[in-house]
Amino acid sequence: MAVDLESPSNYLTTRLRQAVNWGRKYSLWPLPFGVACCAIEFMSTVSSYNDISRFGAELVRFSPRQSDMMIIAGTISYKQAPILKTIYEQMAEPKWVIAMGACASSGGFYNNYSTLQGADHVIPVDVYVAGCPPTPENLLFALTQIQEKVEKEGLVPAAERHPGRIEA
Amino acid sequence: MSQKLVDKLQQEFGADILAVSSQHGDETITVDKDKLLVVLNHLRDHEGCEQLSDVVGVHYPDRDQEFEVNYLLRSWQNNVRLRVRVHTTEGEAIDSATGIYKSADWAEREVYDLFGVDFADHPDLRRILCHHEFEGHPLRKDYPIEQGQECSRPEHLFNDEDIARAARRASGIKPEVGGAHDEVHPSDLLTVNLGPSHPATHGALRVECLLDGENILEAKSEIGYIHRCFEKEAEDHTWAQVMPYTDRLNYCSAMANNAIYALAVEKMCGVEATPRANAIRVIVSELSRIIDHLVCVCANLVDVGALTNYWYLYNTRESIYQSLEGLCGSRLTTNYARIGGMSHDLYDGFADEIRTKLDEMVVGNNEVMKLIARNRIFLDRTVGVGAISQEDALSWGFTGPCLRATGLAHDLRKSAPYFGYEQYEFEIPTGTDGDSHDRIMVRMAEMVQSRAIILQALDNLPDGPLNIEDHSVIIPPKEKVYNTIEGAMNQFKLVYEGIQVPAGEGYGFGEGANGELGFFCVSDGTGHAYRIKVRPPCFPIFSAFTTLVQGRMIPDAIATLGSLNIIAGELDR
Numbered sequence: 182m183a184v185d186l187e188s189p190s191n192y193l194t195t196r197l198r199q200a201v202n203w204g205r206k207y208s209l210w211p212l213p214f215g216v217a218c219c220a221i222e223f224m225s226t227v228s229s230y231n232d233i234s235r236f237g238a239e240l241v242r243f244s245p246r247q248s249d250m251m252i253i254a255g256t257i258s259y260k261q262a263p264i265l266k267t268i269y270e271q272m273a274e275p276k277w278v279i280a281m282g283a284c285a286s287s288g289g290f291y292n293n294y295s296t297l298q299g300a301d302h303v304i305p306v307d308v309y310v311a312g313c314p315p316t317p318e319n320l321l322f323a324l325t326q327i328q329e330k331v332e333k334e335g336l337v338p339a340a341e342r343h344p345g346r347i348e349a
Numbered sequence: 350m351s352q353k354l355v356d357k358l359q360q361e362f363g364a365d366i367l368a369v370s371s372q373h374g375d376e377t378i379t380v381d382k383d384k385l386l387v388v389l390n391h392l393r394d395h396e397g398c399e400q401l402s403d404v405v406g407v408h409y410p411d412r413d414q415e416f417e418v419n420y421l422l423r424s425w426q427n428n429v430r431l432r433v434r435v436h437t438t439e440g441e442a443i444d445s446a447t448g449i450y451k452s453a454d455w456a457e458r459e460v461y462d463l464f465g466v467d468f469a470d471h472p473d474l475r476r477i478l479c480h481h482e483f484e485g486h487p488l489r490k491d492y493p494i495e496q497g498q499e500c501s502r503p504e505h506l507f508n509d510e511d512i513a514r515a516a517r518r519a520s521g522i523k524p525e526v527g528g529a530h531d532e533v534h535p536s537d538l539l540t541v542n543l544g545p546s547h548p549a550t551h552g553a554l555r556v557e558c559l560l561d562g563e564n565i566l567e568a569k570s571e572i573g574y575i576h577r578c579f580e581k582e583a584e585d586h587t588w589a590q591v592m593p594y595t596d597r598l599n600y601c602s603a604m605a606n607n608a609i610y611a612l613a614v615e616k617m618c619g620v621e622a623t624p625r626a627n628a629i630r631v632i633v634s635e636l637s638r639i640i641d642h643l644v645c646v647c648a649n650l651v652d653v654g655a656l657t658n659y660w661y662l663y664n665t666r667e668s669i670y671q672s673l674e675g676l677c678g679s680r681l682t683t684n685y686a687r688i689g690g691m692s693h694d695l696y697d698g699f700a701d702e703i704r705t706k707l708d709e710m711v712v713g714n715n716e717v718m719k720l721i722a723r724n725r726i727f728l729d730r731t732v733g734v735g736a737i738s739q740e741d742a743l744s745w746g747f748t749g750p751c752l753r754a755t756g757l758a759h760d761l762r763k764s765a766p767y768f769g770y771e772q773y774e775f776e777i778p779t780g781t782d783g784d785s786h787d788r789i790m791v792r793m794a795e796m797v798q799s800r801a802i803i804l805q806a807l808d809n810l811p812d813g814p815l816n817i818e819d820h821s822v823i824i825p826p827k828e829k830v831y832n833t834i835e836g837a838m839n840q841f842k843l844v845y846e847g848i849q850v851p852a853g854e855g856y857g858f859g860e861g862a863n864g865e866l867g868f869f870c871v872s873d874g875t876g877h878a879y880r881i882k883v884r885p886p887c888f889p890i891f892s893a894f895t896t897l898v899q900g901r902m903i904p905d906a907i908a909t910l911g912s913l914n915i916i917a918g919e920l921d922r
Binding site for chain 1: 478479480487492493494495496497498499500501502503545546547548551552553573574575576577578581582593594596597600601644648659660663664666667670680681682917918
């Protein structure tokens with residue numbers, strides 16, 4: 182970006198892609214795929230004390246069509262996995278995914294007959310958040326990580342960022 | 350009391366009662382499985398056992414009759430509990446108790462799903478926790494814990510026949526009752542999924558609704574989306590290692606789960622926590638009750654369109670979280686209690702901090718009451734919605750605020766005091782109509798009572814040791830572990846081999862935030878549990894959900910679901 186200070190009416194010059202990404206990064210609309218304990222910490226993150234709207238991501242949308250950042254908050258079971266996949270596929274490009282907490286990242290301490298050992302067995306994940314559950318600060322940090330990604334690679338669809346992971 | 354009941358039953362049924370046993374104050378009668386329904390009927394009709402708390406299966410592969418099925422009965426009016434036990438084996442069905450107790454429906458389905466025990470004449474014997482493509486029965490001892498099975502697609506709950514039947518039934522409905530058409534074709538009906546990813550289900554639940562316009566003709570609920578195999582994990586870990594898993598049952602009130610689990614295992618070991626540990630357990634259990642009720646009420650109010658209240662209520666919750674974090678280092682998954690005591694004592698300044706926070710809670714709650722108590726929209730959305738009668742609530746296995754909302758003052762803290770609850774003065778708030786409005790109001794009133802209990806406990810906090818002296822149960826203090834060989838060995842054995850809980854079985858229970866939370870434990874005398882069955886309060890409550898919403902509108906279903914406070918973690922375990 183450059184500011185032309187010589188001109189009487191100040192204006193900015195930038196590339197379209199940069200401008201779009203800059204806007205997009207401060208208006209991520211999260212889809213909370215809240216299934217377990219982590220969803221409660223997601224509620225804390227949204228509530229007034231931690232206030233996710235400071236980062237421009239307060240517009241929680243449960244409709245996959247309207248959201249561009251999925252937060253997998255909780256344990257994904259084998260029973261849940263096809264539903265997670267369907268909902269992810271319903272989201273429009275470009276889209277990002279946060280695996281919040283140990284269960285969504287790796288199955289956590291549930292290594293058993295019902296628990297999927299990490300959501301990335303089903304859909305591609307962009308940022309993993311440690312913790313069981315992660316504190317709201319951890320989740321906010323993950324959000325800033327996504328913002329960095331958005332700034333760098335915003336217009337690239339998820340299918341290109343994760344080759345071989347998403348069926349066209 | 351229970352002993353008297355057993356004597357009476359022996360007179361009544363004689364040789365049909367095969368065995369009688371008593372352990373840790375719990376009475377068990379074993380009956381022939383052909384006589385089960387007769388005995389249950391008699392208990393319900395003549396002995397006042399109005400509630401079937403749970404049905405618990407246990408697998409003993411070495412026995413001829415390899416499955417044991419326990420029916421946990423409760424009589425609130427006589428304050429008596431009794432277990433009725435039957436034995437069976439593969440291929441021999443037990444008569445279903447669904448005709449006697451409504452709560453038997455899902456409870457028996459669970460035993461069928463996890464053990465493969467067949468129930469004759471059960472109306473809908475399907476899997477409940479595992480997915481529909483699952484093969485085998487995971488809680489059998491020969492099923493390996495890590496053997497996962499993938500699921501290719503979700504199950505459709507309604508088939509064409511169901512839809513046609515619903516359409517025929519809807520054709521008879523007169524317009525003024527809700528149905529708008531004279532004749533309804535199956536193609537007029539719409540199948541809508543509420544969940545498993547839905548803003549108002551607050552967790553992974555699924556209710557498939559068959560809609561005629563906005564009216565729910567029929568609904569079927571499906572659970573198990575967050576089945577994390579607590580019970581199988583419990584068999585795979587030592588008794589003490591199960592504690593962190595209890596955090597994640599009802600993750601809104603983890604402290605109470607910890608304390609009640611510790612209570613159950615202490616009962617099995619025959620030890621009792623110190624007065625100081627008990628007082629701390631009371632404090633943290635009541636704090637849990639408060640934050641659980643707060644999250645239930647605020648989410649329920651958001652569902653009916655009252656978003657402002659979320660901020661008022663959630664701030665209190667957030668500030669209490671910070672105190673809990675000070676106590677145990679974690680906000681949500683606390684892992685604070687230990688079998689035989691607590692992991693840490695209270696920190697300096699805890700009492701004053703909590704007193705201030707509880708005062709702030711009262712301010713926040715009063716603000717909310719001002720916003721909702723006479724709010725027309727709120728009243729229209731909740732009064733008379735999702736109402737249940739006392740009799741039905743008992744039969745469905747309701748406990749806790751949802752039962753008290755119907756007008757029954759049943760509270761385990763009064764009727765079977767534990768942690769020294771008998772020392773505290775508090776009232777049991779009740780409702781009158783058992784509808785969503787009463788459930789919310791009972792919770793609001795209970796928070797005030799919980800505050801009273803906490804203040805009394807903080808004022809009269811006993812001095813003295815935090816943990817019991819018996820180091821076969823709790824690890825010795827760190828000075829002993831680091832400085833003496835006996836202490837080091839003691840810790841080593843407890844960590845590696847686990848607490849050697851005496852063989853036997855026991856049911857430890859308490860009043861969780863949402864009702865009776867119980868742990869049915871079976872020990873074979875080793876460091877690992879042979880079987881732990883959780884009796885989660887919201888499992889029976891959610892089983893009644895579809896009957897509460899059928900014939901009503903979709904928005905009513907949302908308001909009802911929120912007020913029942915279904916926590917998926919303990920629902921599916």
